[in-house]
Structures are given as structure tokens and as C-alpha cells.
Amino acid sequence: MYAYDEIDRTLVNERVSEFRDQVKRRLSGELTEDEFKILRLQNGVYLQLHAYMFRVAIPYGTLATNQLRALAHVARKYDRGYGHFTTRQNIQFNWIKLAELPDALEDLAKVGIHAMQTSGNNMRNVTSDQWAGVAPGEIEDPRIWSELIRQHTTLHPEFSFLPRKFKIAITASDHDRAAIKIHDIGLKLIKNEKGETGFEVLVGGGLGRTPFIGKTIKHFVHGRDILSYIEAILRVYNQYGRRDNIYKARIKILVHELGIEKFSREVEEEWQHIRNSSLQIDDEVIEDIRSRFSYPNYEKLPHMPDELRQAAADADFEAWRKNSVAPHKVQGYSIVTISLKPIGKPPGDATAEQMEALADLADKYSFGEIRVGHEQNLALPHVAKRDLPALWKALDKLGLATPNVNLITDIIACPGLDYCSLANARSIPIAQELTRRFANHELANLIGRLHINISGCINACGHHHVGHIGILGVEKNGEEVYQITIGGRADENAALGTLIGPGVKFDEVADVIEDVVEAYLALRERPEELFMDTVKRLGVEPFKERVYATR
Amino acid sequence: MPLVNGGKIVDDSFVKLAVDTPLPEGGDILVPAERFIAEADALLKRTGKVGVIWPNNRDIDELVPYLGKVAAVALVFPTFRDGRAYSQARLLRERYNYRGELRATGQILRDQFVFMLRAGFDSFEVKKQADAEAFMQTAKRYSVFYQPTGDGRITALHRRMQLRHSEGVGT
Numbered sequence: 001m002y003a004y005d006e007i008d009r010t011l012v013n014e015r016v017s018e019f020r021d022q023v024k025r026r027l028s029g030e031l032t033e034d035e036f037k038i039l040r041l042q043n044g045v046y047l048q049l050h051a052y053m054f055r056v057a058i059p060y061g062t063l064a065t066n067q068l069r070a071l072a073h074v075a076r077k078y079d080r081g082y083g084h085f086t087t088r089q090n091i092q093f094n095w096i097k098l099a100e101l102p103d104a105l106e107d108l109a110k111v112g113i114h115a116m117q118t119s120g121n122n123m124r125n126v127t128s129d130q131w132a133g134v135a136p137g138e139i140e141d142p143r144i145w146s147e148l149i150r151q152h153t154t155l156h157p158e159f160s161f162l163p164r165k166f167k168i169a170i171t172a173s174d175h176d177r178a179a180i181k182i183h184d185i186g187l188k189l190i191k192n193e194k195g196e197t198g199f200e201v202l203v204g205g206g207l208g209r210t211p212f213i214g215k216t217i218k219h220f221v222h223g224r225d226i227l228s229y230i231e232a233i234l235r236v237y238n239q240y241g242r243r244d245n246i247y248k249a250r251i252k253i254l255v256h257e258l259g260i261e262k263f264s265r266e267v268e269e270e271w272q273h274i275r276n277s278s279l280q281i282d283d284e285v286i287e288d289i290r291s292r293f294s295y296p297n298y299e300k301l302p303h304m305p306d307e308l309r310q311a312a313a314d315a316d317f318e319a320w321r322k323n324s325v326a327p328h329k330v331q332g333y334s335i336v337t338i339s340l341k342p343i344g345k346p347p348g349d350a351t352a353e354q355m356e357a358l359a360d361l362a363d364k365y366s367f368g369e370i371r372v373g374h375e376q377n378l379a380l381p382h383v384a385k386r387d388l389p390a391l392w393k394a395l396d397k398l399g400l401a402t403p404n405v406n407l408i409t410d411i412i413a414c415p416g417l418d419y420c421s422l423a424n425a426r427s428i429p430i431a432q433e434l435t436r437r438f439a440n441h442e443l444a445n446l447i448g449r450l451h452i453n454i455s456g457c458i459n460a461c462g463h464h465h466v467g468h469i470g471i472l473g474v475e476k477n478g479e480e481v482y483q484i485t486i487g488g489r490a491d492e493n494a495a496l497g498t499l500i501g502p503g504v505k506f507d508e509v510a511d512v513i514e515d516v517v518e519a520y521l522a523l524r525e526r527p528e529e530l531f532m533d534t535v536k537r538l539g540v541e542p543f544k545e546r547v548y549a550t551r
Numbered sequence: 552m553p554l555v556n557g558g559k560i561v562d563d564s565f566v567k568l569a570v571d572t573p574l575p576e577g578g579d580i581l582v583p584a585e586r587f588i589a590e591a592d593a594l595l596k597r598t599g600k601v602g603v604i605w606p607n608n609r610d611i612d613e614l615v616p617y618l619g620k621v622a623a624v625a626l627v628f629p630t631f632r633d634g635r636a637y638s639q640a641r642l643l644r645e646r647y648n649y650r651g652e653l654r655a656t657g658q659i660l661r662d663q664f665v666f667m668l669r670a671g672f673d674s675f676e677v678k679k680q681a682d683a684e685a686f687m688q689t690a691k692r693y694s695v696f697y698q699p700t701g702d703g704r705i706t707a708l709h710r711r712m713q714l715r716h717s718e719g720v721g722t
Binding site for chain 1: 620627631632633634635637638639640646660662665666667669670681691692694696697698699700706707710711714717
């Protein structure tokens with residue numbers, strides 16, 4: 001947990017007062033909507049189909065319980081009693097009133113939460129592994145560096161008006177839970193042969209209309225140089241990124257058009273000018289940030305407590321434990337993922353009551369800490385194994401114990417045409433229907449790990465390109481049509497999915513997905529062969545044949 | 552359009568020339584980059600200050616040989632969402648040590664003042680009178696800065712180090 005100091009608090013308060021003034025000038029007509037648009041976007045405020053939408057940052061996915069309660073308070077006081085967790089460690093409120101926004105921001109600022117740069121053409125919320133600091137085998141806690149970069153990218157005087165949005169993600173584990181390969185800059189924390197901390201730097205990943213997997217631009221950048229290296233990338237991008245066409249303005253297009261070699265030479269040249277400047281960070285700075293992260297005082301606990309042994313007789317508990325509970329780096333503790341994907345409900349939503357109750361549970365069972373992951377689920381990062389049965393019962397009462405983490409009903413979806421002014425098609429109803437089709441836990445379990453991602457337009461907020469099964473809604477002759485891809489993934493082996501055939505109508509999507517899954521069950525060599533592996537082994541053809549044979 | 556320089560609204564001594572405006576006898580002139588590069592010798596020989604209007608898509612390196620001779624560089628924000636000139640400004644100030652007037656032109660609103668000051672601008676052609684009048688107040692809006700730039704404002708990281716050390720002395 002990172003605790004703001006007086007300096008951080010002052011900046012957030014100054015930002016809130018600036019935004020209050022901007023809203024006032026907009027309401028009085030002193031600012032035109034065109035002028036105000038950029039300013040509100042820099043504070044996470046979009047104008048959607050029905051109302052303003054307000055996106056709040058949860059940097060690197062770490063929340064304290066008082067912060068989660070403040071989010072619940074905002075949901076209740078300024079919105080309609082719920083919030084929506086996004087794929088980038090943000091939460092969105094969909095029904096906010098412009099005149100009340102400054103108050104909502106002020107309430108959040110009191111607990112060290114802000115909405116700076118959660119939209120607009122600037123450096124967005126820095127994201128990381130939701131298991132940071134607790135995952136076994138992690139090199140070191142990537143949140144220290146995430147926080148350093150969060151500060152450096154906040155209100156940056158040179159890079160607040162970039163050609164397009166810019167997203168940075170960091171991981172320190174071999175298994176990438178932060179999807180760094182689909183970010184503008186992806187950072188993989190590594191050690192060099194001297195044991196010094198640094199980063200493999202990837203650049204130019206991204207989804208949207210023209211998806212690319214990020215490419216390695218430098219195999220090792222020393223930790224002390226990471227700010228200057230990022231600054232060099234951004235300076236090249238700010239000057240040469242395209243501004244003539246919004247669809248070609250992301251850094252991925254610049255990297256693609258120049259080629260990674262030429263692009264990296266440009267960055268290298270710029271970096272040599274600035275690497276030995278005040279951007280260089282010494283160990284003391286890192287230590288200072290580290291000192292404001294607090295870590296739990298873990299107890300010495302047995303690997304297999306009696307409570308857990310006894311609960312194993314309960315099939316429902318076991319079903320939940322098997323997919324929601326993951327190993328922790330400290331013996332006797334677990335990481336618990338909280339599914340926000342109940343059957344028949346929109347993915348990623350949580351009510352104010354759920355948030356508050358979860359905050360209470362985190363205080364009781366997880367040292368007051370909650371995490372948010374890009375899969376639109378939450379996690380309790382430090383749960384003693386002996387508490388798992390009691391926690392499960394409490395979660396179940398709140399509707400937060402759906403045993404489907406990483407299964408086919410753990411769907412990632414954007415808000416789609418139900419809320420979003422950019423969308424061409426609905427996403428949420430597709431997700432809801434799919435969760436009903438695969439509601440049977442035995443069936444979902446038999447299928448095994450399978451991620452479905454749904455986007456309601458080409459902007460790809462639902463990350464459909466990297467879903468094991470991706471569903472993209474488009475508009476064709478006034479109708480919603482959905483394109484289905486398979487074989488995508490967002491982890492360390494990130495890949496873009498391949499289209500399996502012509503688009504299908506809204507009513508047919510769930511049938512087609514059922515056919516894809518049936519094809520997989522028939523084609524897999526053995527039950528342990530995951531969907532991804534079958535697609536990898538056979539390619540898309542056999543799926544295409546089976547799904548489209550009768551259509 | 553009011554000009555803010557040194558924190559105050561001032562009269563603009565510079566006259567902007569187009570590519571083909573006849574050269575006035577005396578007085579201060581701001582000349583488009585293209586014309587400046589073509590006629591540099593003649594322009595710099597006349598009495599009166601010479602400044603150059605440098606577009607945001609033209610490499611600043613080309614201007615470097617003249618930096619000791621021009622009195623002003625005007626950088627351009629065609630819209631306030633186009634931020635290329637922030638990089639040009641920092642390069643001029645921090646890499647090439649340009650110390651003359653650095654003017655922001657184009658769509659300049661009060662909401663950019665702090666960013667611009669931090670990037671090295673000291674002169675602003677402000678779109679709206681009310682924004683120009685609010686300059687000093689707006690410039691003081693922030694007291695905390697996370698990034699080191701050439702403006703010399705102390706950064707948050709630096710301030711924390713000072714605090715750590717001063718606390719260390721006391722204990």
C-alpha cells in the first residue's frame with residue numbers, strides 16, 4: 001500500500017481546485033465545449049450516450065479499504081449506486097452530473113484517489129500486476145517503480161498533449177498478468193548479471209483498429225535510467241507521431257512506419273542527450289518511495305490449516321477455491337480473486353454495498369488491502385488460508401463468490417452500445433447471454449481455462465484481439481454484426497486472434513460460441529489440453545469447418 | 552490579442568511579417584521561419600530586433616546556428632491539443648541554452664500556462680483578455696511538480712530528499 005505524503009496530497013488538491021475553476025468557467029460559458037472537452041478528458045470525464053462518465057484511476061491496481069469505501073460513497077452519492085471496473089485498473093461511474101464532479105473529486109482526494117489523465121491524449125494510469133508484491137517468484141515489487149513512473153507522468157509539462165493516448169504497464173513476474181505486450185510501453189522488471197534492477201522495454205503494442213504486439217526496443221535499461229529512457233521515447237513520439245489522422249496517431253503506428261530499428265536509433269540518440277541529467281534516479285529516491293509502501297506483518301502459519309482440510313468436504317467451497325485461490329509468496333497465505341462476473345450480470349460491475357462489504361472483509365481478512373486486475377475482477381492479496389472458508393461464506397452472501405475465475409464465463413467486456421457513444425454494437429447483453437449458456441459449473445470446468453473478450457467497436461476496449469475467443473461488434477447496414485476470432489492471448493506469449501469466418505448477427509453469437517466450444521471439446525487430445533493449445537496445435541481451420549459447416 | 556511577458560500584459564514591440572511583406576525600415580520584426588532562413592543575413596543586419604516564428608513540424612536543429620542572434624523565438628500551437636512545441640521549447644532552453652524571449656502563439660488558454668512556464672516559455676499571446684488578466688493567479692496554481700525541467704522549480708522527489716536529510720540531522 002502506498003501512502004500519499006503531504007506533497008502528493010497538495011498536488012491532488014491543487015488539481016481539484018483547478019478543475020473546479022474549469023467546470024465553473026464551462027458552466028458560465030467562458031469556456032466553449034470544444035475547449036472544455038480537452039480539460040475534462042484530462043480529468044477522466046467523457047460525455048457518453050446518456051450522461052457524463054467519470055473514470056477514476058486505481059494506480060497499479062492497489063486500493064486501501066478507506067479508498068474502496070470512498071468509491072462506494074461516490075457511487076451512491078453522485079451516481080446510481082454502482083461502479084464499473086475497467087480493463088486498465090480504473091473504475092467508471094456512468095451517471096455523473098457535471099456540476100457535481102468537482103465535489104466527487106474532492107471527496108476522493110481526501111483518501112488519495114484522483115482521476116488525472118484517465119482519458120485524453122496523455123500518459124494514462126500506470127498499470128501493473130494485480131498480484132504485485134505477493135506473487136511467488138516475483139523479482140521485486142513492481143509497484144515501487146509504477147509509483148515512480150506514476151509521479152513522473154502526472155501533469156508532465158511536455159507530454160500532456162500527445163498525438164494520442166499513451167499507456168504504460170509493468171510486470172515483475174515471468175507470467176505476465178499486466179498485459180504489457182499490448183501497451184504503448186511495456187516494462188518487464190529484470191535483473192542484470194550484476195544483480196542490478198532494470199527493465200526490458202517494449203514499445204508499440206496496442207489494440208484498436210490496427211493491433212500490434214509490442215516489440216522489444218531495449219533488452220536492459222538500468223533502473224536509474226528508466227525515467228530518462230521513457231522520456232526519450234515520449235519526446236520522439238511527441239514530435240514525430242502522426243497528428244493528421246486519429247487512427248494513425250498511436251505510437252504503434254510510428255514504430256511500424258519507421259521500423260523498430262530506426263525508431264530505436266532515434267530514441268537512443270535522444271536518450272544519450274538526457275540520460276545523465278536530473279532524470280537519473282539514485283537508490284535513495286527509490287528507497288524513499290519504498291518506505292511509503294506498507295507491507296503486512298504476516299504470521300507464521302501452517303501450509304495446510306485444519307479449517308481448510310475440513311472445508312474440503314464441501315463441494316461448493318472446493319469449486320470456488322480451485323479457481324479463485326492462488327498461491328501466495330508467504331506460507332499459510334493465499335491470494336483470493338473476487339469474481340465480478342456473476343451469471344447474467346454485466347462484467348466488472350460492483351454495487352456500493354458490495355464495495356463497502358468487501359472493504360470490511362479486506363479489513364478483517366486481507367490486512368486492509370484490495371487489488372484490481374485487468375480482467376475486471378478484484379482480489380484480496382493477503383488472506384490466511386485458515387480464513388478461506390469463512391471468507392468464502394461471506395463473499396457468497398454478497399454475490400461475490402461465483403466460482404468462474406479464468407473459466408469461460410469470466411468474460412471481459414467493454415460497456416458497448418448500452419453506454420458508450422463510440423460503440424457500434426452491444427457488448428454487455430452478449431456477455432450476459434454467454435454466462436447463461438455456460439452457467440453450469442461442471443460444463444465450464446470441463447472446458448477449462450478459456451477467456452472470452454468482447455468489444456462493441458473497433459476501438460477494442462474489451463481487448464477482443466487478445467481473447468482466446470474474441471468477439472467484435474460492428475455495424476453493417478444498420479445492424480449489429482459480430483466478428484469472431486480465436487487464438488488471441490494477452491500474457492507473456494501475447495498473440496492476436498484469427499478471424500474464423502463471416503460476421504454473425506446478435507442473436508446468433510451465443511450459438512456460434514457454443515459451436516466453437518463444442519469443436520474444441522471434440523478436437524482436444526486430452527482434457528488437460530487447453531483451448532489455446534488446441535488452437536495452436538491445429539490452427540483455425542478445423543474450427544472454421546465445424547462452426548460454419550451448417551451455416 | 553493581449554501579450555503577457557514577465558507576468559504582465561505588455562505592448563507587443565514586434566510586428567509580424569508575412570513571407571512577402573516588404574521589410575520595414577526599423578522596428579522589431581517577427582519573421583516566418585522560411586523567410587528567416589532565406590534572408591537571415593539581411594534581416595540581422597538591419598536595426599531593430601529580429602524574432603522568428605518557428606512552426607511545430609520543422610526541426611529545431613535548423614534554428615540552432617542563429618540562436619545567439621535572434622531576440623525572440625515564437626513557437627506555434629495551432630490548437631491547444633497539439634503539444635509539439637512543448638518539446639521544441641524544452642530543447643531550445645535546456646539543450647541549446649537559448650536565453651532570449653520564447654513566445655507561445657496560437658490557441659493559448661490559461662489552462663496551459665503552468666505547462667508552458669515549465670517548458671521554458673516566458674511570453675504568451677493569449678487568446679482571451681480574461682485569461683491574460685488571470686495570468687499571475689493561474690501561474691501560481693500549482694506548488695508541487697513531479698518532473699525536473701529547465702525552469703529550475705524544485706521537484707517532489709528532490710524536496711523529499713531534502714526533508715529526509717533535514718530530519719536525519721535532527722535525530
